[in-house]
Amino acid sequence: xxxxxxxxxxxxxxxxxxxxxxxxxxxxxxxxxxxxxxxxxxxxxxxxxxxxxxxxxxxxxxxxxxxxxxxxxxxxxxxxxxxxxxxxxxxxxxxxxxxxxxxxxxxxxxxxxxxxxxxxxxxxxxxxxxxxxxxxxxxxxxxxxxxxxxxxxxxxxxxxxxxxxxxxxxxxxxxxxxxxxxxxxxxxxxxxxxxxxxxxxxxxxxxxxxxxxxxxxxxxxxxxxxxxxxxxxxxxxxxxxxxxxxxxxxxxxxxxxxxxxxxxxxxxxxxxxxxxxxxxxxxxxxxxxxxxxxxxxxxxxxxxxxxxxxxxxxxxxxxxxxxxxxxxxxxxxxxxxxxxx
Numbered sequence: 001x002x003x004x005x006x007x008x009x010x011x012x013x014x015x016x017x018x019x020x021x022x023x024x025x026x027x028x029x030x031x032x033x034x035x036x037x038x039x040x041x042x043x044x045x046x047x048x049x050x051x052x053x054x055x056x057x058x059x060x061x062x063x064x065x066x067x068x069x070x071x072x073x074x075x076x077x078x079x080x081x082x083x084x085x086x087x088x089x090x091x092x093x094x095x096x097x098x099x100x101x102x103x104x105x106x107x108x109x110x111x112x113x114x115x116x117x118x119x120x121x122x123x124x125x126x127x128x129x130x131x132x133x134x135x136x137x138x139x140x141x142x143x144x145x146x147x148x149x150x151x152x153x154x155x156x157x158x159x160x161x162x163x164x165x166x167x168x169x170x171x172x173x174x175x176x177x178x179x180x181x182x183x184x185x186x187x188x189x190x191x192x193x194x195x196x197x198x199x200x201x202x203x204x205x206x207x208x209x210x211x212x213x214x215x216x217x218x219x220x221x222x223x224x225x226x227x228x229x230x231x232x233x234x235x236x237x238x239x240x241x242x243x244x245x246x247x248x249x250x251x252x253x254x255x256x257x258x259x260x261x262x263x264x265x266x267x268x269x270x271x272x273x274x275x276x277x278x279x280x281x282x283x284x285x286x287x288x289x290x291x292x293x294x295x296x297x298x299x300x301x302x303x304x305x306x307x308x309x310x311x312x313x314x315x316x317x318x319x320x321x322x323x324x325x326x327x328x329x330x331x332x333x334x335x336x337x338x339x340x341x
Contacts, residue, residue: 077136077137078107078108078109078110078135078136078137079107079108079137080100080101080104080107080108080111080137080138080139081137081138082137082138082139083096083097083100083138083139083140083141084138084139084140084141085097085141085143086140086141086142086143087142087143087144087145088143088145089145090125090145090173091123091125091126091143091145095123096120096141096143099116099119099120099123100116100120100139100141103115103116103119104116104139107137108133108134108135108136108137108138108139109133109135109136111133111139113131113133116131117129117130117131120141120143124146124166124167124168124169125145125146125168125169126143126144126145126146127144127145127146127162128144129141129142129143129144130142130144146162146164146166146168147162147163148160148161148162148168148169148173148174148179149161149162149163149179149201149204149205150179150182150201150204150205151171151174151179151180151181151182152167152181152182152185153181153183153185154167154185154187155187157170158170158171158181159171160173160174161182161197161201162201163201163205164198164201165194165197165198165200165201178220180219180222180223180224180225180235181223181224181225182200182201182204182224182225182227183224183225183226183227183228184200184226184227184228184229185197185200186200196230199230200227200230203227203230203233203249204225204227206252207222207225207233207235207247207252210252210253210256211252211253211256218253218256218257218260220238221237221238221239222235222236222237222238223235223236223237223238223241224236224241226244230249231248231249232246232247232248232249232298233246233247233248233249233252234246234247234294235247235256240263240292242291242293243263243291243292243293243294243295244293244294244295245259245294245295245297246294246295246296246297246298247259247297247298248297248298248299249298254300255297255298255300256297258277258297258300258303259295259297261273261277262274262277262279262295262297262303262305263292263295265277265279266285266286266290266292266305267290269286269287269288271286277303278300278301278303279303279305284307285305285307290307291307291308292305292306292307293306293307293308293309294306
């Protein structure tokens, strides 16, 4: 038999919350937060204290390694003991060795190869240099020298220049070789003068190339090459130094051969050959032992052959001293050779 029960739910009585309870709870929370912060700070400090000995140990090890490396690099085993030099024909190897020993006091390992290369390139005969470090005590040096390609007159002295127009020494660098003198060198110290002189050397080398090959070679017959005017290369011959041949700035071989044919026809008094070559056979040209002042073949369509200027009968009489000075000057100009030997 079931019995009916009536249940009554009564809400729990709440304790009154005053300001004091809130303050107490807030104070407890703050205390716990402070305790947690203090604990975390303590843990961080312990970790840092553990790291300090390791860091000190690491720094001590690095310092020891540094001192060891310094001592290693300064060891006598790395002092320069062997220098192998190749490519030096005109530069004395002793000069190169002296420069290297002066520039590498700290040995092979610490040698500044870039600075050493720059110092070696200051030598007038050294165009470039390659330096290789071979541990422990060797340096290998490959020298690229400047070669004399032309002879010029500078400040009253005969000097050699290379293909870049750089002055590399006096005429003794040629040894037993002979080269025609390059006339017209610009001695000014300016960028424009340097650029013009480089063009002169380029024209000189082009003339040499065209007159040397194919056979027969005419280069040995050239006494001087005048390139004052970059648009008009002028040469004279070893067999007739008083005759100048104007070639222009191109097609040198064909124009040179044309001028030789004209001079040969004048010497033979061959009027028909002169007409064939485009030169009017005047009476002056056909006279015996005619002297030619210059032949201008820079424009082959309009060839000019010029005889020396005739002496003026009405010229005022010169003093005895002036005539003697002129005679001595002319004699020196004729007797002095201009092709370097």
